[in-house]
Amino acid sequence: MTRQMRTERLASEDEASALLADGMTIAIGEPAPMAMVRAMIRRGLRDLTVIASGLHLDMLIAAGCVRKTISYYAGGGFGVAVAPAFRRAAERGDIEVWECEEGILTSGLEAAAKGLPFLPWRGGVGTSLPEVNPDLKIMRDPLRGETLIAVPAIRPDVALLHAARADVYGNVVHCGGPGWLDLFLQRAAQRSIVQVEKIIPNEAVRADPWATTIARADVVVRMPYGAHPYYSRGHYVQDSALLQDYVRAAEQDGAALAHFLNRYCREPISHGDYLELIGIKRLLALYEY
Amino acid sequence: MALDCSISELLACFLARDLNDGEELQVGIALPIPEAAVRLAHLMHGPNMELIFLGARMNVHHLDRVPLPAFGWDNRVVRWSESFSDRGHRFDQVKDWHKRVFFIGGIQVDPFGNTNLIGVGQDFKRLKFRGPGSVGTPTLTTHVGRYYIVLNSHTPRLFVPKCDFVSTVGWGQGGADARTRLGLPGGGPKYCVTPLCIMDFSEDEKRLRLRSLHPGVQLEEVLRQTGFPLIVPDVIPTTELPSPEALQVLRERVDWVGALR
Numbered sequence: 139m140t141r142q143m144r145t146e147r148l149a150s151e152d153e154a155s156a157l158l159a160d161g162m163t164i165a166i167g168e169p170a171p172m173a174m175v176r177a178m179i180r181r182g183l184r185d186l187t188v189i190a191s192g193l194h195l196d197m198l199i200a201a202g203c204v205r206k207t208i209s210y211y212a213g214g215g216f217g218v219a220v221a222p223a224f225r226r227a228a229e230r231g232d233i234e235v236w237e238c239e240e241g242i243l244t245s246g247l248e249a250a251a252k253g254l255p256f257l258p259w260r261g262g263v264g265t266s267l268p269e270v271n272p273d274l275k276i277m278r279d280p281l282r283g284e285t286l287i288a289v290p291a292i293r294p295d296v297a298l299l300h301a302a303r304a305d306v307y308g309n310v311v312h313c314g315g316p317g318w319l320d321l322f323l324q325r326a327a328q329r330s331i332v333q334v335e336k337i338i339p340n341e342a343v344r345a346d347p348w349a350t351t352i353a354r355a356d357v358v359v360r361m362p363y364g365a366h367p368y369y370s371r372g373h374y375v376q377d378s379a380l381l382q383d384y385v386r387a388a389e390q391d392g393a394a395l396a397h398f399l400n401r402y403c404r405e406p407i408s409h410g411d412y413l414e415l416i417g418i419k420r421l422l423a424l425y426e427y
Numbered sequence: 428m429a430l431d432c433s434i435s436e437l438l439a440c441f442l443a444r445d446l447n448d449g450e451e452l453q454v455g456i457a458l459p460i461p462e463a464a465v466r467l468a469h470l471m472h473g474p475n476m477e478l479i480f481l482g483a484r485m486n487v488h489h490l491d492r493v494p495l496p497a498f499g500w501d502n503r504v505v506r507w508s509e510s511f512s513d514r515g516h517r518f519d520q521v522k523d524w525h526k527r528v529f530f531i532g533g534i535q536v537d538p539f540g541n542t543n544l545i546g547v548g549q550d551f552k553r554l555k556f557r558g559p560g561s562v563g564t565p566t567l568t569t570h571v572g573r574y575y576i577v578l579n580s581h582t583p584r585l586f587v588p589k590c591d592f593v594s595t596v597g598w599g600q601g602g603a604d605a606r607t608r609l610g611l612p613g614g615g616p617k618y619c620v621t622p623l624c625i626m627d628f629s630e631d632e633k634r635l636r637l638r639s640l641h642p643g644v645q646l647e648e649v650l651r652q653t654g655f656p657l658i659v660p661d662v663i664p665t666t667e668l669p670s671p672e673a674l675q676v677l678r679e680r681v682d683w684v685g686a687l688r
Contacts, residue, residue: 191560209560210560210561210562210563211559211560211561211562212559212560213456213457213559213560213562214559215457219457219558219559220557220558220559221559224557225556225557228546228554228557229553229554229555229556229557230553231552231553235557237545237551237560237561238561239560239561239562239563239564239565239566239594240517240518240562240563240566241518241563241565241566242565242566244517244518259566260521260566260569260570260610260611260612261563261565261566261567261569261570262565262566262569263569263596263609263610263611264593264596264599264609264611265561265565265592265593265594265595265596266543266545266590266592266593266594267561267565267594269551269592270545270551270592284610285609285610314505314511315505315511318481318482318517371505375503426503
C-alpha cells in the first residue's frame with residue numbers, strides 16, 4: 139500500500155493570484171500583503187468589493203479594481219486627510235461606500251464567523267451610519283428593549299494576509315502579533331491566503347503551538363519583503379518615502395498616478411521583479427532593528 | 428499678553444492638566460495635540476496612566492523621553508507596549524471603558540458636540556467632500572468616560588448649526604439626559620478645544636459654551652468664526668498658560684522633534 143501524504147498548502151505567486159477573480163469580496167489585512175495587491179492590479183481584476191483601509195485600498199481604487207468598499211477609515215497620511223483616489227471615486231459616485239466603523243465591521247465579521255445572520259452593536263446608535271448604510275438596521279433588543287444596531291454578517295470570499303512565518307500546512311506564526319483585523323478576516327472568510335516572509339518546518343510549529351496565530355490558512359505563499367512598502371514586524375519598517383511618492387502621485391491623478399501604478403504594480407511581472415526594481419540597498423536599509 | 432509657546436503647545440498643556448492619574452488614555456491616528464497631551468500628563472503627574480495607541484497599551488513613565496510613534500503610525504510602537512489588544516478583540520472589554528478617555532477630531536461640529544467624519548454634502552452618494560470615515564469613533568465615544576473634541580481650525584464651515592452627517596453623538600438633540608435617552612453609556616464630550624478658545628457644554632441644555640479665550644483672541648472673532656450662537660458667560664477667562672515646567676517637559680521629553688512648535 140502506498141503511503142498517503144498530508145496535503146501541503148504552499149502555492150506559488152501565480153497559483154495564489156489565480157484564486158482571486160472579478161467580482162469577489164476580498165478582505166485585506168494589516169500590514170497589507172502588497173505582493174498580492176500588486177498582483178491584483180497587474181491582472182486588472184474588476185468589480186471587487188474590498189474590505190481594507192489605507193493606501194493599498196487607494197491603489198486598488200486608482201487601478202480601477204474596486205466597485206464597492208466596506209470602509210471604516212480611508213485616511214491618506216503624509217499630510218493628506220483622505221486617501222486621494224478613494225476621495226475622488228467616492229465623490230464622483232464611481233465606487234459604492236458601505237459606510238461603517240470598527241466596532242460595526244468586527245461585529246459583521248464575527249457574525250459571519252459564527253454562522254449568524256447578524257450581531258447587535260451599540261456604537262453607531264444615534265449616528266447617521268444606519269441612514270447612509272441601509273444594511274445596518276436599528277433593532278429593539280428583545281430582552282431589555284434597548285436600541286441597538288443589527289449588523290449583517292460580512293462574508294469575504296478571500297482574506298488576504300501578510301505574516302512572518304508559516305509551515306507548509308497553513309500554521310501561521312506572527313511576529314509581534316497580527317494586524318488588528320487579521321484574525322477577524324481569517325475567521326469570517328471562505329478562504330484565507332497568507333503570504334509570509336519565511337517558511338518554517340512543521341517541527342518548529344509543534345515546538346510551540348501557542349505561538350500559532352492562525353491555525354488553518356488555506357493557502358501559504360512565500361513572499362519575502364512581500365509587505366513592502368509597508369512594514370513587516372520583526373523584519374523591516376515601513377518605506378515611508380515610497381508611500382509618500384504614491385500619495386503625491388494620487389493627488390495629481392492622471393499621468394502621475396498611471397505612471398506610479400505602471401512602474402510599481404503592472405510592469406514588474408512577479409514579486410521578484412518588483413524587488414529588483416526597488417533594489418537590495420533600499421530594502422536592506424529598512425531593517426527593523 | 429505675549430504667548431511664549433505655540434497654540435498647539437498651549438492646547439497640549441491644557442488637555443494634559445485635565446487628565447488624571449490612573450486613567451486609560453486612548454489616542455487615534457492623526458491627532459498630534461492629544462498625543463502630546465497624554466504623554467505630557469503621563470510624565471508630569473500620571474505614573475499609573477496607561478497610554479493606548481492603535482491597540483498598543485503602554486506605561487512608559489520611567490523613560491526619559493517618551494518613545495515613538497512621533498505623531499504617526501510606526502509598527503515599532505509594540506516594543507514599548509505591555510500588551511497589544513489587537514491580538515484579541517479590540518472591543519472585548521467595552522464594559523470597562525468608563526475608565527477610558529478619548530479624543531476626536533471632525534470635519535463638522537454642531538452646537539451639541541455631535542461631529543462628522545463621514546463627509547460634507549446633502550447626498551451621501553455624491554458628497555461635496557468625502558471625509559476619511561468614522562474609524563472607531565462611534566463605538567469609542569458611545570462608551571468612554573469622557574472625551575475631548577480637538578480641532579485644528581475654528582471656522583463657520585467647521586462649526587455648523589447641523590452636521591450633514593453625524594458620525595459621533597455628543598449631546599444628540601441636547602439636554603442633560605440626551606445620551607441616556609439614546610442608551611449611550613459613556614459620559615460624552617467634556618471640552619471642545621480650537622486654536623481660538625476652549626468650549627464646554629452648558630449643564631442644562633448641553634450646548635457649546637465659551638469657557639476661555641486664548642491669549643490675544645477677541646470674543647468677536649470667536650463669534651464670527653462659529654456658525655451658530657455660542658453661549659457666552661458674563662466673565663470670560665483667559666485660557667490657562669502652560670507652566671514653565673510643563674513647557675520644558677513637553678519640549679524636551681515629549682515633542683523633542685518640535686511638531687507642535
